[in-house]
Amino acid sequence: MKPRAPEHIAAITPYPPGKPIEELERELGISGSIKLASNENPLGPSPKALKAIGSAMLKLNRYPDGSGFYLRRKLSQKYGYPFDGLLLGNGSNEIIELVIRAFLTPGDEVIMPLPSFLLYNLVARWMGGTPVPVALKGMDIDLEGMAQAVTPRTKVIFLTNPNNPTGAVISKADFEKFLGVVPAETIIVMDEAYIEFNRDPATPVGADYIGKDGPAVIVLKTFSKAYGLAGLRIGYGIMDPSIAAYLNRVRQPFNTSSIAQAAALAALDDDEFLSQTQQITWSGLDYLYGEMAKMGLPYFSSQANFFLIEMPCEAGLIFEQMMRRGVIIRSMKSYGMDRFIRVNAGLPEENERFVRTLGEVLAGLRG
Ligand SMILES: Cc1ncc(COP(=O)(O)O)c(C=O)c1O
Numbered sequence: 001m002k003p004r005a006p007e008h009i010a011a012i013t014p015y016p017p018g019k020p021i022e023e024l025e026r027e028l029g030i031s032g033s034i035k036l037a038s039n040e041n042p043l044g045p046s047p048k049a050l051k052a053i054g055s056a057m058l059k060l061n062r063y064p065d066g067s068g069f070y071l072r073r074k075l076s077q078k079y080g081y082p083f084d085g086l087l088l089g090n091g092s093n094e095i096i097e098l099v100i101r102a103f104l105t106p107g108d109e110v111i112m113p114l115p116s117f118l119l120y121n122l123v124a125r126w127m128g129g130t131p132v133p134v135a136l137k138g139m140d141i142d143l144e145g146m147a148q149a150v151t152p153r154t155k156v157i158f159l160t161n162p163n164n165p166t167g168a169v170i171s172k173a174d175f176e177k178f179l180g181v182v183p184a185e186t187i188i189v190m191d192e193a194y195i196e197f198n199r200d201p202a203t204p205v206g207a208d209y210i211g212k213d214g215p216a217v218i219v220l221k222t223f224s225k226a227y228g229l230a231g232l233r234i235g236y237g238i239m240d241p242s243i244a245a246y247l248n249r250v251r252q253p254f255n256t257s258s259i260a261q262a263a264a265l266a267a268l269d270d271d272e273f274l275s276q277t278q279q280i281t282w283s284g285l286d287y288l289y290g291e292m293a294k295m296g297l298p299y300f301s302s303q304a305n306f307f308l309i310e311m312p313c314e315a316g317l318i319f320e321q322m323m324r325r326g327v328i329i330r331s332m333k334s335y336g337m338d339r340f341i342r343v344n345a346g347l348p349e350e351n352e353r354f355v356r357t358l359g360e361v362l363a364g365l366r367g
Contacts, residue, residue, distance in 0.1 A: 090255050
């Protein structure tokens with residue numbers, strides 16, 4: 001008899017992996033595709049990071065520094081984060097897992113916005129937890145609704161600021177009100193994967209709330225987006241040192257590679273690259289908003305590097321037709337938003353190609 005996983009594992013639908021772009025092109029008989037589907041940095045990796053990778057490669061025979069000492073020291077010096085409250089992860093994704101693994105017992109509840117990043121729900125279920133999704137209010141995270149969903153079994157609440165897929169941000173006033181009503185033994189994970197793209201001054205800085213009275217706040221940051229290092233898998237969490245001590249108990253000793261640590265360390269010094277990334281993203285989004293308005297397509301302004309556009313038909317249809325023309329975007333069907341596509345800002349020529357191709361696809365559908 002084949003081994004059978006426990007029911008809470010067998011019931012999970014695996015995270016849908018995308019096909020490699022080269023494979024897709026081969027199947028469709030096309031070339032020169034562009035990808036605006038995964039909120040990646042269109043400029044490539046930070047040049048300083050690339051240089052650091054070159055030097056770090058010479059030491060690949062050695063294990064990495066399992067504590068991430070230099071990167072954590074740099075983060076602590078640059079931003080004033082508590083050194084002992086910093087934890088590196090194989091992408092910020094891994095920190096999500098560590099939080100759940102360290103704190104959840106089967107049957108505990110994990111509250112998250114719906115829709116938001118799919119991984120919160122998945123990871124909660126890995127550990128036998130119960131995901132409690134709370135629907136957005138319009139395009140905004142419903143903090144009042146989330147506070148009302150708290151029960152004695154609630155262990156962790158995920159907030160995504162800016163949210164994926166809407167790009168909406170939480171206001172400082174609403175966040176502080178929320179912290180005032182949520183029980184102090186709850187953990188609030190503030191996922192700031194896209195915070196470098198935010199242009200709204202009214203949103204809170206998650207790290208300002210660490211170590212304060214009330215619920216414990218853990219902030220997640222990543223090098224995957226604004227620093228262009230998604231392929232290396234490196235991110236970090238900032239938290240009270242007492243919480244980091246628990247997460248360290250369930251962390252693999254060498255969870256981030258030496259190359260990733262070296263690249264991230266150098267990328268933190270690349271202010272010019274960060275600023276170029278922000279500029280190209282902001283001007284790209286503003287251009288795309290203008291074009292969507294001209295085409296009469298409803299869209300939602302975002303504080304991240306992507307935004308949602310409402311289609312006059314099923315988003316899956318648009319996704320398919322755009323892909324055949326070499327423009328890869330995301331259909332929001334799996335997020336329960338059947339008519340929405342999500343597109344990230346690319347290089348100017350990529351943005352123009354997206355607009356042109358969308359125009360052609362919509363004209364074709366209208367017949
Ligand atoms: C909200 C959110 N958090 C975290 C991540 C993952 O980041 P990382 O690449 O650091 O694991 C993503 C990636 O798409 C995301 O959208």
